[in-house]
Amino acid sequence: xxxxxxxxxxxxxxxxxxxxxxxxxxxxxxxxxxxxxxxxxxxxxxxxxxxxxxxxxxxxxxxxxxxxxxxxxxxxxxxxxxxxxxx
Numbered sequence: 001x002x003x004x005x006x007x008x009x010x011x012x013x014x015x016x017x018x019x020x021x022x023x024x025x026x027x028x029x030x031x032x033x034x035x036x037x038x039x040x041x042x043x044x045x046x047x048x049x050x051x052x053x054x055x056x057x058x059x060x061x062x063x064x065x066x067x068x069x070x071x072x073x074x075x076x077x078x079x080x081x082x083x084x085x086x087x
Contacts, residue, residue: 044069 007014015022041047051065 044073 009017012022037050038047041050047069048066
């Protein structure tokens with residue numbers, strides 16, 4: 001037997017129902033802090049340096065972050081029609 005239940009509620013209602021804390025204020029502070037920190041970042045190299053200072057992730061984590069940055073650069077270049085530096 002298969003039973004499907006559909007619940008129509010907002011994320012806030014779901015969080016309250018499940019007893020999860022409201023992190024809206026903490027998220028706002030985090031987003032504001034990251035936005036201010038990223039205003040001076042103008043190149044992928046600066047972004048990578050910022051990430052290293054923010055959280056020393058080790059070699060594997062940095063490789064994942066580097067792949068993320070390169071993928072973002074390629075996606076941005078493809079959207080703008082310009083060739084990326086990684087091509």
